[in-house]
Amino acid sequence: MENAIIELEGLTKFYGSLKAVDNLHLRINAGEVFGLLGPNGAGKTTTILMMLGLTEPSGGTARVCGFNATSDPISVKRKVGYMPDSVGFYDGMTAFENLSYIARLNGIPAHDVQHRVQETMELVGLGAAMHKKTGAYSRGMKQRLGLADVLIRQPEVIILDEPTLGIDPTGVKEFLHLIRQLSRQQGITVLLSSHHLHQVQQVCDRVGIFVGGKLLAEGDIHQLSQNLFSEESYLVTITVKDTLPDTTAREATLLQMEAVRKVTASGNTIEISCAENITPRLVRYFVEKGFDIMGVYQKEYGLEEIYQRYFDNNLTENVSHGKSSGLFQRSFFRKTAH
Amino acid sequence: MVYFKDLFSGRLRIKKAGDQSISDIPSRQRPFGVMVRKEVADHIRSWRFIVLLILIVLTFVGAMYVSISNLKAAVSNENDPDRLFLYLKLLTATDGSLPPFHIFMSFLGALLGISLGFDAINAERNNGTLIRLLAQPVYRDNLLLAKFLSALVIVAVLFLSLSLLMIGGGLIITGVRIEGAEFFRILAFVILTVLYVGFWLSLAILLSVKFRQATTSALTAIGIWLFFTIFYRIIVNMIVRSVFPDPNFMTQEDIVFYNNVILDLLRLAPSQLYTDATTTLLMPSVRSLGPLTMEQMAGAIPSPLSVRESILIVWPQVSGLLAATAVCFALAYFWFMRREIRT
Numbered sequence: 001m002e003n004a005i006i007e008l009e010g011l012t013k014f015y016g017s018l019k020a021v022d023n024l025h026l027r028i029n030a031g032e033v034f035g036l037l038g039p040n041g042a043g044k045t046t047t048i049l050m051m052l053g054l055t056e057p058s059g060g061t062a063r064v065c066g067f068n069a070t071s072d073p074i075s076v077k078r079k080v081g082y083m084p085d086s087v088g089f090y091d092g093m094t095a096f097e098n099l100s101y102i103a104r105l106n107g108i109p110a111h112d113v114q115h116r117v118q119e120t121m122e123l124v125g126l127g128a129a130m131h132k133k134t135g136a137y138s139r140g141m142k143q144r145l146g147l148a149d150v151l152i153r154q155p156e157v158i159i160l161d162e163p164t165l166g167i168d169p170t171g172v173k174e175f176l177h178l179i180r181q182l183s184r185q186q187g188i189t190v191l192l193s194s195h196h197l198h199q200v201q202q203v204c205d206r207v208g209i210f211v212g213g214k215l216l217a218e219g220d221i222h223q224l225s226q227n228l229f230s231e232e233s234y235l236v237t238i239t240v241k242d243t244l245p246d247t248t249a250r251e252a253t254l255l256q257m258e259a260v261r262k263v264t265a266s267g268n269t270i271e272i273s274c275a276e277n278i279t280p281r282l283v284r285y286f287v288e289k290g291f292d293i294m295g296v297y298q299k300e301y302g303l304e305e306i307y308q309r310y311f312d313n314n315l316t317e318n319v320s321h322g323k324s325s326g327l328f329q330r331s332f333f334r335k336t337a338h
Numbered sequence: 339m340v341y342f343k344d345l346f347s348g349r350l351r352i353k354k355a356g357d358q359s360i361s362d363i364p365s366r367q368r369p370f371g372v373m374v375r376k377e378v379a380d381h382i383r384s385w386r387f388i389v390l391l392i393l394i395v396l397t398f399v400g401a402m403y404v405s406i407s408n409l410k411a412a413v414s415n416e417n418d419p420d421r422l423f424l425y426l427k428l429l430t431a432t433d434g435s436l437p438p439f440h441i442f443m444s445f446l447g448a449l450l451g452i453s454l455g456f457d458a459i460n461a462e463r464n465n466g467t468l469i470r471l472l473a474q475p476v477y478r479d480n481l482l483l484a485k486f487l488s489a490l491v492i493v494a495v496l497f498l499s500l501s502l503l504m505i506g507g508g509l510i511i512t513g514v515r516i517e518g519a520e521f522f523r524i525l526a527f528v529i530l531t532v533l534y535v536g537f538w539l540s541l542a543i544l545l546s547v548k549f550r551q552a553t554t555s556a557l558t559a560i561g562i563w564l565f566f567t568i569f570y571r572i573i574v575n576m577i578v579r580s581v582f583p584d585p586n587f588m589t590q591e592d593i594v595f596y597n598n599v600i601l602d603l604l605r606l607a608p609s610q611l612y613t614d615a616t617t618t619l620l621m622p623s624v625r626s627l628g629p630l631t632m633e634q635m636a637g638a639i640p641s642p643l644s645v646r647e648s649i650l651i652v653w654p655q656v657s658g659l660l661a662a663t664a665v666c667f668a669l670a671y672f673w674f675m676r677r678e679i680r681t
Contacts, residue, residue, distance in 0.1 A: 045680070049678065049679070049680065054469065054472060055679070055680070074475050074476075075475075080473075082470075084470060088465040088470065089467060089470075092383070101372070101376055104369075104372045105369045105372050105474045105475075105476055106369075106475065107368055107369070146470075153474075
């Protein structure tokens, strides 16, 4: 944590009485790919806007590359490339002109602009469509152009807000691959927000789960799954041929095995949650007892379960505090506000 | 599949070192210049501007045609002390079939300003380009200023070239040399017109910051314009008739006083300020914009004023227009600077 490039301290944002971001503390290190993960209306975009000085926080500070984003946004913007969730371009201009404009705004010398634009366009795979009007671009192409728009400035930090929105699956793969490669080769710090779990899982070094304006957990995927499912990281489902006789006794004997945490048997399937991967032992046990095993299914918790779990926990907490409606309302309002 | 070229990344790194020196230069003006250039190019290419250009050129040509055909009568009118200002006559002479050019401009100038500015900010916001633009290292106020200045540059070039065309055409047609005083009066007229358009432009930009939909801001701006050109005069007259005492029972002094009050009320409308000022500038014999008493008129020879004196007369009007422009712009600035930019 010695060279944090993004430091958020107690960042808070109110919209009227609505708390969009709630006392957020976050440090992102140089060269890291960080995924901000959360459902719609969790406050991801608001947080990003505060990092860029595009909106003022109600409390706390955001420091990016050592500059205060609220009081010195220009210095921050010199270092940070930001791609908004719905990128727009001047439809009457070609992609080339759009990009040259941005390049010139960033003080790239005039004689450099042309080949720099060309290189960047080719990098994102738009070399062929360079002189088309952006009005004729598809959503995915615009997204790529948005990335080119960020890259042409050679930023130290790239912030991508829902970057994979509207791109087809192969496109997403390429896109994420490119981002990862850039981060690795040039040490660029990447912050990407998304509600697509799998994509985040593919590229991010660390993930922060963000629900209702609060950062519920952060860490790499392994850490997160350990935090959450330390009790029951593995779930083994065993299906046997005949209906299990005497289920309660069976559960009791299984629970005596040291790693087993929870057993639920119903009909001819039995689900065993355990802290370690003891599938072979379990299979051996059932075979020894003379059961005919039809199938063994072993499940490891991925990001989806982690996410689901955090989200669910948060929901039930809210319900128990009698304010579940607030959460739903919030996400609903945000959607309409978009 | 896109491959990352090592060549490119190597160059990227080299340039990063080079960029440092570029950003070290106090380059505050540079992004601003880029923005103004882009905005000017956008305006010139837009259909909207072409339509407006055609409209104004047609008006100009029509007004010129009428004034040229009446030029002889206007110049030989012995009762008119301004008859020797040929080029000013070109701008103001009319036989009543068409209003002169400067009266036309009090309508068209407003329309020009509104149409160049009504979607300055909100169209960018709706297209999603605003947030992208403001994520670049540019100051927010530079964007507003660039929008304002680029439109103003275009308007200035347009009117300057129209006036120069008029002067050139007048030279060819009549063969009379232009006086220095006439030239300066025409120049002042152009500056005043640009200022007047600038007022409506800043009002339109203000509304484009305020309203999210371009149509709303356009309609509001046109509403304000209509109010000032049509309804304001009616409302003032209504108030005067119901509140002010009957002029038949007033002394001379009271009549002058109330007339001044009415004029001052009317001058709250920017188009009135503009018409007052241009009339004074283009008709050198106009010596006061309010009513004159007999004592003031006594001993005055109906002769044209010097350029300096005319400008002194219109100075309050000019500063009024400037102040209104500044207020609109400041308000737009105030609303825009701390606004959350979100698509």
